[in-house]
Amino acid sequence: MKESAMKEYLNDYVEELRHRGLTAAQEEIIRRETEGPQIHEMPESAAAADSVSGRKPSAPQRIYDFADLFFLQDMSPPYISHTTCLRSLDELLERDKLREKDGFPRKIRVGRLIKPGKGGKDKIVVVPTTVEEKFYHDSVRVPEEGGEAGGSGEGEEGEVIGEEPIRPQDGAGSGPGEGEGGPHEMESSAYDLGKILTEKFELPNLKDKGKKRSLTRYTYDMTDRHKGFGQVLDKKATLRNIVETNIHLGNLPDIDNIDPTGFLISPGDRIYRILSREKDYESQAMVFFLRDYSGSMMGKPTELVVSQHVLIYSWLLYQYDKQVESRFILHDTEAKEVKDFYTYYNSRVAGGTKVSSAFRLVNTIVEEENLIKDYNIYVFHGTDGDDWDTDGKESVPEIEKMISYANRVGITVAAHSSSPGGTEVEKYLNKSGLLKEKSDLIRMDVMYKDADESRIIEGIKTLISQ
């Protein structure tokens, strides 16, 4: 949708809402969101930004950044696969819990690290990290000056000798992951992450459905039979063959009085079990990721929601290998499906909020593609809890429809601040009673701006626990 058309549509919708009656606070929220730009562009790719700058001086290094092994011997820094050297995340978090019990603050942070890659293609990896607190000197610096370094060569005092572009920082509604490189990069690191999330999580309520999909994995089993040679003699089958052969030979005149001593055994009669590759079949699942990318989601809420979805997504990639299909839906007042996680992850926030639009799109997709029959369906929705549709007149029916077929709906509310009664989404969900009645099918997790990564993981547990 073009921006002008978008605006028009928005205005119509706002009019309609006004007609239904709005409080001043709601007006304010709507006004803020409609005033902003209505375009969700993707961030410029980092690679492009790099090529524009051309020859930029490499970032100055400090003397302690140099080490013989890398510098002199040209070794590469060890690649630490997060599965080999790290204990599982669970174990570390467990240790942290004990710390709390002993009366000390927690120390593990599950953080995302940006690993600079070649050609500006940075890679995000999620790793547990910590700091060692000591008394250190902090530097007092004017932000416009970036510190000093040594230099050598020509140039008068005051002469500019190089430039380095500033990456757009928390600018106008940036999604997380500014310049994270291509989608492929995203997936491969997501996979790494899934492994640390351990295999403890499982998709809840998984049912046998549809034409099962095969895994690329094989199991090996002694189920195939083979004449003449093999690993284990199948005595029963062999005996049956011998009897058959001897009936043909006429060695078995009287069925009531069988004399096996006179039987002849042909080499082809021996039946063996042989080790064989078996394909494994499992129920298939479809997971919908829904994200509110309206203007109010700017900053922390988006970061939290997206982090949580990264975690769920990468865990699915790992745990269920390829047989879980993922669909990605973004919504403001209008919902649209995007093709991959990368787009889903990086699209900028803008525009108004209408949660029901996303749920409706899911319902439409499920209906049109007739997914109910063949798939276990999971829906994860992330929002800051704002909804122009204040009492859920449109959302609740869509949700009800959705849980009639879904195996689990998980709603994450990353609220800006705690308020009595909670956000709009919380209010109407609680009022609908669905959370209590159908607690098996729908879960909600509310966190606040200051949630850290371990809180996010807690959240996942809430959403997908049995």
Place this chain on the structure above:
Amino acid sequence: MELIDQHAKQIMEGCKERAREAGLRFQDESLEYIVSNRDLIELSPKIMIPTLYDYWVHDVEVLKGRGKYELYPGNPYETVINTRPPISFYNDNNPDWLNVMIFYHVLGHIDFFQNNLYFRHTWEYDFTGQALSDKRMIAKLRSEKGRQVDYIIEFSRAIDNLVAYHHEVSRYHQPSSSSFSQRLDFYLDVFLQNREKVNIGEYVKEIERYNECIRSYGKSLGEETFFAEVEKKYPHFRAIYEKNREKKSEEEQDLMQYLLNHSEFLNKDENKWMKSVMEVIRKTSLFFQPQIRTKIMNEGWASYWHEVLFMQDDRIKGHEVDFARVNAGVTAMQRVGLNPYALGMRLFQFIEETAEKGKYTFDFRRIRDAGQRKEYDAATGKGKEFIFKVRENLNDFLFINNFCDQDFMDHYDLFVAGKRLNQEKMVWEYFVKSRKAEEYRKMVNDTLYHPPHIQLDMGKSNEGKLYLVHRFEEKPLVQEFIANTMMGIEYLWGSPVQLETAEVIPARSPSAIYSMSGPSPVPADQRGKPKIKWQRVLYTMEKRKLTRRILYAMD
């Protein structure tokens, strides 16, 4: 990890012979290992010491916080460690000529470790051996005491940059015992001058009287007679002298040492084991201190020698171009950035040349004429001898401050590179900020390792409280770390702890915007250099709760 093969070892032995002939001094034995990627994963968190104690933080990626503030100055990927025998690590598939270069570099380091006086306290023992027995002890304690051991390690590491390293090293370099007694020194140097503030005439009279006493009664009896008179005149002298001696010995101790000796908590019978864990952390920290403080010199010295010795080596004919390429990569001066190899090596070369011409002499310094100064060459033949002395006696701070002069700057076209924001183009600009040696030295000094100087104030430590004072050096402490660090100290001390430090008074009006991240919207012309104002602040950690109180504004 496995040892290098016989062929490579033979090359190493050849390098040792040649290095010795050139004047380097080091012990005969050395161990060389091949390290794989896997080994590095295990070694790097342990700062390349294979036998260092286990600690869970070693298994987790530690945030270095680069850009915000410099946390961990030590780079864990060193090629050679200061043990007996020295152990060095190599890539699996280095060609021979490259190994020759690296071996010389390593021998340069070993020579530095074993001759630079800042390493004096590491000379008498093998750190890996010591570390192994410590590691076993900690493992044993862990099996008995559980995770409490890790808390002790954590809290001790939190203050392991407050070890009195210089004090430790200076013990090895006491001037041969002064011919006068401490009491006399105190009386004449401190008591009379600072406390009683006597005038010169009286002071000289006292010295006269002392000499007179010695002359008449002999050395020991004479001094007694002298002080008998003193105590008649100043009856309080003895008490002041005793008190001063006590105070001095306590204030000289670093925080960790003080806790070990005086913490009631640690000295309870059931907690005594904690002290041995703390000792391990303290020793480890002391061991690494000189390495951090001699980075430029150490790398410069090693680079200087690998270049000199490689070019003289007869075994590597035909690989000069390969060497030139690698060597340039290591020791080229960057356009922007500080490379310790390049800077240190050039400085050593420059010092040698300058000393060779006899320019570090009084005669030369008296010359005012620029032409004469330029042409001056006394051909002393003592350049080498001079740099060997430098390598023995200096650390980075002294090295830079003594020898990085304007001649050196001009010779190598050095400058201080600044970085500033260009709002119109939205780029960081690098520019030539200054070509003055003074500025350059200041810039290097600012990047050198310098832990905060935090001392006990015995006067204010009362009622069981521990009062720490952070000396003001125009640098605040990293605020978010104060709480946990002090919590650790409180735990080890067993009673409340206070810390007096300085902080920047948050500015209001335009400069308030500076505190926000990202480019500020203030137009360029409104920006002036905001003057930084400081205030003294007192933190109190009591029962794991931190409180902060502003003491007074500083001027």
